[in-house]
Amino acid sequence: MATNPTNATAAPPLPREVRKPRLSRAEKAEATRARLFEAAIEIVGELGYAGASVALITARANVAQGTFYNYFESRQDLLDQLLPSISERLHELIRQRVMEAPDDPIEREKARLAGFFEFLEKEPHLFKILSEGSVQAPRGFRAHLETQSASYRRALEYERRRGNLLIDDPLEIDILMQMLISTREYLSGRFCYEDGDFVRPAPSVVDTYVKLLRGKVFK
Template identity: 45%
Template sequence: MKPQAPVKLKRTREAKGEDTRLALFEAAVQVVGEEGYAGAGIAKIMARANLASGTFYNYFESRQDLFNQLLPALGERLLAHIRGRIDDSVAGIEREKQRIEAYFDFCRKTPGFLRVLNEAEVFAPEAFHKHIRRFQDGYRRSLIRSHSRGEIAGWELEEIDVLVFMLMGLRSYMTMLYQYEYIDPRKSNIESMINIYAKLLKNGLFSK
């Protein structure tokens, strides 16, 4: 029987390699969040990660390769965060509230995320569209489940895809209020915004 030590050593190296890769992603999120993609040079990212510059090419072919992977990796973290914050026992409008509360909680805990997302369409378009499609698919499946349970009244299944992008658009502009304070912060704090969002979804906008 072959000794198991080499296998254990290999796994340890793989784990360390993944830790380093995640550290590079985290450093890139911080640097892009502060200086944008244009200012996020390899040297700055490596310095933030406290790693030697040459280490970078063990994990990425180029700076653009890192940019192309950055938003999708962040998106997976965001989805995992949202899933972990949703109570499986709730449904309908309460589930939607929990989903958007988790989204803003992630934004608060990951301040570089919004700039990574907002600039990606120009600096990493493949990553941007991959991220949008990933969220479109998840949102679509969620709304179809709600529709099948009778939680969404008055809508046809073929209208779900358009509804998905409308809701994603609402969240995007709510994020601008959170990030840039276009109106008095006392009137646009996260809790009040989420309550207004839920009221809009529940009651609609026009009575006639």
Template identity: 35%
Template sequence: MTRDVPTDTDRLSALPRPQPRKKKLSREEKAQLTLRNLLEAAAAIVGEHGYAATTIANVTREAGVAHGTFYNYFEDRQALFDVLLPYVGERMTDYITASLAGVGGGLEREVARFRAYCGYLRVNPGFYRILYEAEVFAPKAFDAHIERLTEGYVRAFRRAIAAGDCYEMGDEELRAIAGILLGARAYVAMQFKDTGVIPETAIAAYESLMKQGLFKAK
């Protein structure tokens, strides 16, 4: 019986292939990654247990960093709370903006914006607690978040006015309308926070209100 003798090529092909070397992170990149991990950990803990129950120890444990590392980024727990909502809020608006790609203007865009907000809450239910408890535990962050959303709405309205999709309004009226819409979408969403699913009927009601108004003209 003839035995097959492995060739040099066979022997080489049997060797484990070298894995591509991972890019070594710079010091700045490592610092940014650690900061993001701390914020993500805080978002998870506050979203589930609230601000009062969130400690530096459980944030660093969740983030997988040493307790002392926390102080390279934040002076104390309050300093973390003061940036948490703006961080999470920016992720929310990024999600909504991405969802609006290819959507038209005016009413269609506003309804799509509300639907995207509902979608974000479905996959990030902890956002409710981070937002509403911030008014007590991180009021500066809460005010900054609301102001950023208001200014974003005002800019969107101005574009809609320029495109002929919205009635002419001054800045004060635009800010008032922005507040009304932010409140409407927040409180509609809160009605369904236990299930995490905002039904299409609620979105349709929002669309109807935006399209037709609430009261009939006499």
């Protein structure tokens, strides 16, 4: 018996090929620059600043070596930009964690330290880039310190305005800010790395830090 063509099950239409929109020239340039940046971060993290040659960076980024100079004046120019760029990422993550913290000055400070450790886990190359930066990329290192200092100063000024600080003198607040920054960087070097690899610090690291902030260390 012949099949009525009008009753036959119609074959599903073939999926239409979805074409990705072409990147503009500016978007392509930004993508290339980003690849060079990430490649430099990885190589400095693995080999240190001294080992981060233009040849290695461009090879890792899959970019022609001559193209490098379309984006950076020199190898040193790129290296000096690494820490400030990472510093902005760090600031954004910590800002988010502080906003999520309970409305308590100690909890906000706890979130800053825990957020710093979290960032190191996501960006493990930061430690080597930071530890060598003062010598190998002094301009970038100074910019990093200025960014972090300005961020912490704003945080402490916020707590001062709300009556959450026991000190009010601007010089003392500046000293406190430097102490807090130095403490988190020392703690990260002591408890976040073993044989060059990141390890998640024990909860007691943050807990002891909080005890110090609450004045629960000395009798």
